[in-house]
Amino acid sequence: MRKALTIAGSDSGGGAGIQADIKTFQELDVFGMSAITAVTAQNTLGVQAVYPMAAEAVENQIKSVGVDIGADAIKMGMLFNAEIISIVAKQIRRFNWSKVVLDPVMIAKGGAPLLQQEAVHALKQFLLPLSAVLTPNIPEAQVLTGMTIRNLEDKKEAAKRLLDLGVKNVVIKGGHEENPNESNDIFYDGKSFSVLHSPRLLTKNTHGTGCTFSAAITAEMAKGLPVLDAVLIAKEFIQAAIEDGLELGKGHGPTNHGAYKKKQVQVL
Numbered sequence: 001m002r003k004a005l006t007i008a009g010s011d012s013g014g015g016a017g018i019q020a021d022i023k024t025f026q027e028l029d030v031f032g033m034s035a036i037t038a039v040t041a042q043n044t045l046g047v048q049a050v051y052p053m054a055a056e057a058v059e060n061q062i063k064s065v066g067v068d069i070g071a072d073a074i075k076m077g078m079l080f081n082a083e084i085i086s087i088v089a090k091q092i093r094r095f096n097w098s099k100v101v102l103d104p105v106m107i108a109k110g111g112a113p114l115l116q117q118e119a120v121h122a123l124k125q126f127l128l129p130l131s132a133v134l135t136p137n138i139p140e141a142q143v144l145t146g147m148t149i150r151n152l153e154d155k156k157e158a159a160k161r162l163l164d165l166g167v168k169n170v171v172i173k174g175g176h177e178e179n180p181n182e183s184n185d186i187f188y189d190g191k192s193f194s195v196l197h198s199p200r201l202l203t204k205n206t207h208g209t210g211c212t213f214s215a216a217i218t219a220e221m222a223k224g225l226p227v228l229d230a231v232l233i234a235k236e237f238i239q240a241a242i243e244d245g246l247e248l249g250k251g252h253g254p255t256n257h258g259a260y261k262k263k264q265v266q267v268l
């Protein structure tokens with residue numbers, strides 16, 4: 001069985017972070033493993049508290065997986081601080097992992113910081129050059145490039161600048177765009193651009209969309225798919241999960257990780 005490791009934060013509410021990643025891996029028939037970087041007390045209303053792990057604890061979790069089970073692909077989500085970023089980079093190099101997906105999580109929907117501002121430099125310096133795929137939303141792409149993104153041309157320019165920082169492929173996600181009709185993502189591999197179209201779904205239940213999308217890319221890469229094929233399946237996965245979003249809690253409910261598989265079975 002193919003195996004994927006997520007290096008990310010825990011979301012007690014179960015919709016984002018490690019929990020979203022493991023559910024997504026499972027739904028896509030990939031064995032999921034985790035290295036927890038921080039524990040968050042979190043629900044659909046927001047993040048109530050963040051408890052970062054000691055960098056050594058993160059390092060040991062990755063080592064335990066790497067020396068024994070191994071991983072076909074790696075995903076990184078919330079990393080919180082520069083010390084954790086630096087040890088994660090060291091372990092990725094040590095195990096020679098190349099199918100590495102980086103979701104540069106910075107701020108939760110409610111505004112809570114999930115990455116310290118002073119750690120952005122470390123993320124760019126240590127992790128972008130080790131990543132096969134980077135999946136920023138628009139605010140994250142703006143922070144990483146220092147440019148304002150207003151339209152498709154800006155997105156293309158930002159994607160080019162991100163590749164100049166060493167990452168091999170980038171998906172700039174459109175969830176945060178002010179387009180009332182569509183939520184389009186743009187993919188760039190250094191040679192050509194692809195626009196991934198989807199209708200914008202009118203729902204407040206979008207907690208964990210970014211985590212789920214990047215975990216689905218990771219699962220498909222673990223199975224050996226080329227990057228763009230993995231991204232296209234992930235787009236279908238997240239679209240189905242949002243369409244079937246769950247009305248849980250009083251705020252932004254989670255997406256339904258089981259929706260994609262259910263749809264496939266119906267088609268068969």
Ligand SMILES: Nc1ncnc2c1ncn2[C@@H]1O[C@H](COP(=O)(O)OP(=O)(O)OP(=O)(O)O)[C@@H](O)[C@H]1O
Pocket residue numbers: 016109136137138173174175176183184185198199200201202203206207208209210211213235238239242
């Ligand atoms: N309302 C929506 N309708 C359709 N697709 C959406 C919607 N919101 C987000 N998406 C899709 O979900 C994926 C994640 O995008 P988004 O920009 O929300 O990421 P994110 O901001 O990192 O997620 P999060 O808000 O969980 O941190 C993208 O493929 C995006 O197009």
Ligand SMILES: Cc1ncc(COP(=O)(O)O)c(N)n1
Pocket residue numbers: 008009010011016017018040042077078105107108109110114206207208209210211
């Ligand atoms: C542990 C953790 N990781 C990532 C996110 C981002 O997801 P969202 O922006 O949907 O809240 C989160 N809220 N919590």
